[in-house]
Amino acid sequence: MPSNVPPPAFTDLLASAARSAVHLELRDSYAVDYESGPFTDWRRGFRHDEADRASWWRPWLSLVQETTARGVTMRRARIVSEPVSEYTRFLHSFTFTNVAAGEQVSWLPRRRASELALPGNDFWLFDDHTVYWNHFTGDGASAGGEVSEDPAVAKLCAEAFEAVWARAVPHDQYAIH
Known part of the structure; x- marks a missing residue:
């Protein structure tokens, strides 16, 4: 149940991950x-040049690099419909x-997720105990975040993520269809 207390800043939660x-x-x-x-630039044909790191490095990537340098494993799984x-x-x-920057990313075609029990919202899970829910409107705009430290919720998210990760395809092996 959402509370009236604003959640901690995402960056603080990430900084607290051990x-x-x-x-x-x-x-x-x-x-x-x-x-x-x-997105508009990409639609017009712009693509990042992998060799020109300075042109695409941004604050998020610095944060990822700092976090992984502290020994924190960062993994992201994306469930996607195909054709994408x-x-x-x-x-x-x-x-x-x-x-x-040090993040591991994998992709899971949605049809391969049908038998999995998944939470209804995107989330971050820190150290298997703090969940940061990402809420979105129907058109994809942010509708705010929410934090839960309920052990049952953390367990649900941990199990869901691991089930997705076990079926997902690593980024360097995932071909867009």
Whole structure:
């Protein structure tokens, strides 16, 4: 049940992680600015040059690198419909940047997730005990976050993530269809 207390800042939760931070993404699309921004640039043909790290390095990647340098394992699993959405193609095109920063990323075709019990929202799970729910509107805009330290909720998320991870395809082996 949501409380009236704002959740801790995501960066504080990540900074407090000692062993692991896992992220499960369930949507085929998130809020997209169709008029300007990275998605629009990508639609017009822009692609990051893997050899030109300075051109694509950004604050999130620095945070990932700092976190993994502390010994925290960061894993992200994306469940995607196939054929993939245009937004998923966009995500896939620059996921190499996450991997370069130290995050492990895998993709699971939605049809291979049918037998899995999954939470209803995207989440981050820190050290198997703190869940940060990501809530979204129907069009993919952020509707805020929520934190739970309920052991049963953490167990549900840990089991769901591990089940997805066991079936998922590592980023460097996942071919877009």
